[in-house]
Amino acid sequence: MTLVPRHVAIIMDGNGRWAAARGLPRIAGHREGAKAVRRTIEAATAQGVGYLTLFAFSSENWQRPPEEVADLTFLLKHFLRSELDELHEEGVCLKVIGERERFGPNLAYELARAEEKTAQNTRLTLVMALSYGGRADIVAAARRAMVAGIAPEALTEQNFAFLLSTSGIPDPDLLIRTSGEVRISNFLLWQLAYAELYFTDILWPDFGIRAASAAVLGPIALLCLAEGDWAWRALIGVALVGLGLEWGKLAQLRRPILLGAMLGVVWICGVKGGVFAGLLAVLAMSVLAGFSLSRFAAYGIPYAGIGGVSLLWLRLQPGAGLIDTLFLVVVIWSTDIGAYLVGRLIGGPKLAPRISPGKTWSGSLGGLLIGGLAGALLAGRGHGIVLAALPAGFLLSVFAQSGDLLESAIKRKLGVKDSGNTIPGHGGLFDRLDGFLTAAPVAVILALSVHGGVPLWG
Known part of the structure; x- marks a missing residue:
């Protein structure tokens, strides 16, 4: 494949x-x-x-x-x-x-x-x-x-x-x-x-x-999510290198491929040594980028790298890897859809007008509710809502929306509409993965806090 x-x-x-x-x-x-x-x-x-x-x-x-x-x-x-x-x-x-x-x-x-x-x-x-x-x-x-x-x-x-x-x-x-x-x-x-x-x-x-x-x-x-193993590793590897290229262009580097290569090193360490080796590589590559490229270029390493390593580990963990990652995906996608629909339907006060003028408090709360409920429904696996999964769903929804706002703030500061044009018609990879980059580390923490093989909501 x-x-x-x-x-x-x-x-x-x-x-x-x-x-x-x-x-x-x-x-x-x-x-x-x-x-x-x-x-x-x-x-x-x-x-x-x-x-x-x-x-x-x-x-x-x-x-x-x-x-x-x-x-x-x-x-x-x-x-x-x-x-x-x-x-x-x-x-x-x-x-x-x-x-x-x-x-x-x-x-x-x-x-x-x-x-x-x-x-x-x-x-x-x-x-x-x-x-x-x-x-x-x-x-x-x-x-x-x-x-x-x-x-x-x-x-x-x-x-x-x-x-x-x-x-x-x-x-x-x-x-x-x-x-x-x-x-x-x-x-x-x-x-x-x-x-x-x-x-x-x-x-x-x-x-x-x-x-x-x-x-x-x-x-x-x-x-790739369903297949896991090498397919998921390859998908995350391509995404990390692509994110590095995008950030390198945002940082106006003469050779943005250097940042892509550094995130490629992060990916290799995450594949070979797990989440902790990947995080050590994030630290090392951030320092290297700060000295050899620029401070802004260095910021892209932890921004993309921590989330990428987290997604890598979350799916490949034994036992609950598939359901945990699917839970994260469903919560984030449902949050995005819910925030858009509720915001359009109700409107009201702006959430962060200086950062993202289109977002409203009603949309944010609607996305939070729909994202959490969607995750709880998935946790029930066709047998109703699992109330114990609601807190995890709400928490991931909050961090996903925070990632969206963070990326919007970066783009506004740089004066760009999209992070890139990697995905035709959809902008850049950061535009599509912003919520995952901030919510995935939280999902890993939740997964590590429960016993192995048990879904992250406990």
């Missing part, structure tokens, strides 16, 4: 509902959906995805009204003519699967020409599924096997996959479907056998870089 999926497939659904909700004709939704395609390609290339397959036109779409089919065909032609040169310059290789001949000889020729023009590009392979159906793909492969004279006993999964329209393309690691529908709708039936499935209520025209980043990176983080 890698930290970024090699192949992402997307069912682009919701154009019609997007238009209907705004009182617009369906073609308006399809036009906005075409813009979302461009944003998604940008997000895929930015995050290092190797293959992106888009379900652009299903074989069932021919049953739609003729005027809508004509509109979709026009948008496909427009996409090829307006985007192909730029995609080619960006290193995108275009491949088409499905019955392209049904679009007529002219468009079929344009598609073949686009494939030929981009065939040598290697940055991203963009697979367009046009007039495609998964069942028809399997039937066509079976026919090819018969024509080739392959004996039934000689037919294997490997050589059958070679006969599919996706021959030479790795199977998807992740399927995303927008609009809230929870089905795969005859898309890549063979190829999706082992893919992770991600369904979102976001309608396709609203699916931007932010949503794409969340769809790709969110499941990866949760998979």
Whole structure:
């Protein structure tokens, strides 16, 4: 398993509902959906995805009204003519699967020409599924096997996959479907056998870089959390080095990679020697950064390092590692969501207007309550609320919100909106991990205060 999926497939659904909700004709939704395609390609290339397959036109779409089919065909032609040169310059290789001949000889020729023009590009392979159906793909492969004279006993999964329209393309690691529908709708039936499935209520025209980043990176983080062991170590290592690079840029270092390397040393010590070795490395690297770089650069070592080492130890502790880390994640995410929703709904006095003008006391208290309750529900594991987990949930929520305010204060002092642009559409790593960096050490203290193998709430 890698930290970024090699192949992402997307069912682009919701154009019609997007238009209907705004009182617009369906073609308006399809036009906005075409813009979302461009944003998604940008997000895929930015995050290092190797293959992106888009379900652009299903074989069932021919049953739609003729005027809508004509509109979709026009948008496909427009996409090829307006985007192909730029995609080619960006290193995108275009491949088409499905019955392209049904679009007529002219468009079929344009598609073949686009494939030929981009065939040598290697940055991203963009697979367009046009007039495609998964069942028809399997039937066509079976026919090819018969024509080739392959004996039934000689037919294997490997050589059958070679006969599919996706021959030479790795199977998807992740399927995303927008609009809230929870089905795969005859898309890549063979190829999706082992893919992770991600369904979102976001309608396709609203699916931007932010949503794409969340769809790709969110499941990866949760998979690493569930896997533990080397996957979690790798995730924390990448995060620490990335945080070092971001802080180095905020500190205006000529070589921000130096700070990333120092936090890499912290990670190595945490992996090899545990939490205490990691904390000693934080101290040593902070002193080194203070003497060799700058005082502000040195501040980034404990800021990121203590939280990173804490997250590393928390998940890898024997017995309760998974439930403790999941408890921390649920409390922090629920706090963020609760604070946003309650703050928007109630409003009221500002919490810290000079630091973060958008935050309110009502939002903070709402986040505290919802975060604590969410943690207590998780602790119950489907059997109600565990009241004993409420104090731990409330405490972690307070420190998570404190981390959010701390990061906001740093950004305001530096005069920047985001800590970086590491995560497309979401800003930097500090923007996404601020609550974890301050709450994780508290979670470790709680875990150490109870007997081994027992959840941190005791």
